[in-house]
Amino acid sequence: MTAPAIVVEGLGKVFQSPAGLRELLRGRLFGRPVEALADVSFTVPQGEIVCMMGPNGAGKSTLVRILGGLLLPSAGRAEVGGIDAGAGTSEFRRRVAFVVGDERSFHYRVSGRGNLHYFAALHGLPAATARRRTGELLERVGLAEAADRRYREYSRGMRQRLAIARGLLGDPKVLLLDEPTLGLDPKGARDLRAFLRDEIIRGVGRTAIVCSNDPAEARAMSDRVLFLEAGRLRGESAPDRIEAELGL
Amino acid sequence: MSAPPVARLPWFLRVLVAFIRRELAALGGYRTAFIIRIFGFGLAAASLLFLSRFVGAAINPHLAVYRGNYLGFVVIGFLATEFQQVGVSGLAQRIRFAQMMGTLEAEVATPAPPWMVLGAPPVYEFAASSVRSAAYLLGAKLLLGLDLSRVNLVSLAISVPLIIAAFSGLGLLAAATTMLVRRMNPVAMVIGSLSFFLSGVMYPVTVLPAWLREVGRLLPLTHALAVLRGALLVGAGPGELRDSLLALLIFAGVLAPIGAGLFAFALRRARVDGSLSHY
Numbered sequence: 001m002t003a004p005a006i007v008v009e010g011l012g013k014v015f016q017s018p019a020g021l022r023e024l025l026r027g028r029l030f031g032r033p034v035e036a037l038a039d040v041s042f043t044v045p046q047g048e049i050v051c052m053m054g055p056n057g058a059g060k061s062t063l064v065r066i067l068g069g070l071l072l073p074s075a076g077r078a079e080v081g082g083i084d085a086g087a088g089t090s091e092f093r094r095r096v097a098f099v100v101g102d103e104r105s106f107h108y109r110v111s112g113r114g115n116l117h118y119f120a121a122l123h124g125l126p127a128a129t130a131r132r133r134t135g136e137l138l139e140r141v142g143l144a145e146a147a148d149r150r151y152r153e154y155s156r157g158m159r160q161r162l163a164i165a166r167g168l169l170g171d172p173k174v175l176l177l178d179e180p181t182l183g184l185d186p187k188g189a190r191d192l193r194a195f196l197r198d199e200i201i202r203g204v205g206r207t208a209i210v211c212s213n214d215p216a217e218a219r220a221m222s223d224r225v226l227f228l229e230a231g232r233l234r235g236e237s238a239p240d241r242i243e244a245e246l247g248l
Numbered sequence: 249m250s251a252p253p254v255a256r257l258p259w260f261l262r263v264l265v266a267f268i269r270r271e272l273a274a275l276g277g278y279r280t281a282f283i284i285r286i287f288g289f290g291l292a293a294a295s296l297l298f299l300s301r302f303v304g305a306a307i308n309p310h311l312a313v314y315r316g317n318y319l320g321f322v323v324i325g326f327l328a329t330e331f332q333q334v335g336v337s338g339l340a341q342r343i344r345f346a347q348m349m350g351t352l353e354a355e356v357a358t359p360a361p362p363w364m365v366l367g368a369p370p371v372y373e374f375a376a377s378s379v380r381s382a383a384y385l386l387g388a389k390l391l392l393g394l395d396l397s398r399v400n401l402v403s404l405a406i407s408v409p410l411i412i413a414a415f416s417g418l419g420l421l422a423a424a425t426t427m428l429v430r431r432m433n434p435v436a437m438v439i440g441s442l443s444f445f446l447s448g449v450m451y452p453v454t455v456l457p458a459w460l461r462e463v464g465r466l467l468p469l470t471h472a473l474a475v476l477r478g479a480l481l482v483g484a485g486p487g488e489l490r491d492s493l494l495a496l497l498i499f500a501g502v503l504a505p506i507g508a509g510l511f512a513f514a515l516r517r518a519r520v521d522g523s524l525s526h527y
Contacts, residue, residue: 015521015522016521017521018429062522065522068357069357070353070356070357070519070524071519071520071522071524072516072519072520088519090359090360090361091359093357093358093359094359097357098357100350104349104350105349105350105351105353105354105525106351106354107270107274107351109273109274109276110270110273110274111273114269114270114273115270117266117269117270118266118267118269118270119354119355119358120266121262121263121265121266121267122263122266122355122358122359122360122364122365123358123359123360124259124262124359124360125262126262127262127265130262130266166354169358170358170359
C-alpha cells in the first residue's frame with residue numbers, strides 16, 4: 001500500500017494581530033486572537049483530487065497555505081509527500097506547488113515568458129533547461145502565442161494559466177489550488193477546470209487540493225469533497241452528493 | 249524519486265542573472281522616468297559645479313586636507329550617500345512592495361532558499377550603484393574637470409567591500425523591521441537624515457562642534473566618506489585610513505550578523521502571522 005500524499009492531524013491555527021493603540025494602553029502586545037483552524041484532520045491518498053469547500057472565511061486559504069509551507073500551524077501537524085510542511089525545505093517546495101486565484105504575483109511590465117524564466121531560475125533550472133521548460137509549459141497552458149506579451153496585457157484567464165505554468169515548473173507531485181477559477185466567466189471557468197483536471201492533475205497522476213466555494217467546481221474537478229466551516233471540518237461527501245450530504 | 253540537490257552558488261548566480269534580466273526588461277517600460285532622471289542628474293551636476301566654484305574660490309582651511317578640491321569632496325559625498333540609501337532602503341522597499349503585490353509569497357514558495365530570493369536584489373542594486381558611481385566620477389572628471397590623479401586603488405579595493413557590508417547590515421535591520429511592522433519604517437529616513445547632518449556629506453566634519461563629531465563617528469557613512477575621499481582625492485594608503493577602515497570592519501562585523509539574525513526572525517514571524525503576502 002502506498003503512503004498517503006497528504007496527512008493532516010489535529011491542525012490548528014490562531015492568528016494574533018499586533019496590538020492597536022487601545023490594546024497597548026491596556027498593556028497588551030497583541031490584539032484579540034482569531035482562531036482560523038481548529039483540530040482539522042484528514043488524509044489524501046496519492047492521485048486523489050480533493051475539493052475543500054466552505055464559505056468565505058472558513059479557513060480554506062489558511063489550510064492550503066499551511067500545506068504549502070507558507071504558514072506555520074499553531075497546533076497539530078501537516079505532512080505532504082512524507083515531509084513536514086513546517087520544515088520549509090527546498091525538497092518540500094519541489095514536491096508541492098501552490099497556485100492562487102486572483103493572481104497578481106508577476107511582474108506587470110515583463111512578458112509571460114520573462115516572468116517564467118525568473119521563476120525557473122528560482123527552481124534552480126540552468127538557463128537552457130529553463131528556456132526549454134518554459135517554452136513547453138507555455139505551449140501546454142495555451143499561452144505560446146502570447147508568451148512575449150507583457151503580463152499586464154493578459155486577461156484574467158491568461159494570468160491564471162500563467163500561474164499554473166509557474167506551479168508546474170518544478171514538476172510537483174502535489175498541487176494546491178486556491179480558488180483557481182476565481183473571477184473567470186462561466187465558459188472560461190469550465191474550460192480551465194477541464195484542463196486542470198484532465199491534463200494537469202489526473203493525466204499525470206498528481207494529487208491535488210482545490211479550494212472553492214462553488215459546488216459546480218467541486219463536481220467538475222474532485223473525487224471527494226471536504227467541507228470546512230468556521231475553521232472546523234464539518235463533513236465530507238462524494239462530489240455528486242454535495243447538496244444531499246452537506247446541505248448546500 | 250527526489251531531484252538531485254542543486255549546488256548553491258551556481259544556483260544563486262542563475263537567480264541573479266534572471267533577476268537582472270527581468271529588471272532590465274522592466275526598465276524598458278520606464279523610458280520617460282529614465283530621461284527625467286538623467287535630466288535631474290545634469291541639473292544636480294551643474295549645481296555642484298557652481299557650488300564648488302563658489303566654495304573653492306575662498307581659501308578654506310577645512311578643505312586643505314583635500315587640496316581645496318570641493319568638487320571632488322561633494323561629489324563623493326553625494327555618491328556615498330546614494331550608496332548608503334541603496335543599502336539601507338533598497339531591500340526594505342523591495343520587500344514591502346513584494347509583500348503588497350504577493351510576489352514575496354510566490355518567490356518564497358519556490359525551492360530557492362529565502363536568502364537566495366532576497367539576496368539577488370541588493371547584489372544587483374549595489375552593483376548598479378557602483379557602476380553608476382564610477383560613471384558619475386568619470387563624467388565629473390571629463391566634463392567638470394574633477395581631479396582624480398591621486399587615486400589609491402588598494403585603499404579603494406579594501407574599503408568598498410567593507411562599506412557594502414556595513415550598509416548591508418543596516419539594510420537588513422531596516423528590512424527586518426519593515427517585515428515585522430508591515431509598513432515602511434522610519435529607520436532608513438532617520439539614518440539618512442542623521443548621516444547627512446553629521447557624516448560630512450556637504451561639509452567636512454571639522455566644522456562641527458567636537459561633541460557632534462563624536463556622535464557622527466557612530467555612523468558608518470562618516471567612515472565611508474573618510475576612506476573614499478582619502479583613497480580617491482588624496483591617494484591615502486590603507487595605513488593612513490586605518491582608523492576608519494577598522495570602524496567599518498566593526499560596523500560590518502556587528503551589523504551584518506545582527507541584521508541577518510533579525511531578518512531570519514522576521515521571515516519566520518511572517519510565516520507565523522501570515523504576512524508573507526500582506527495586501
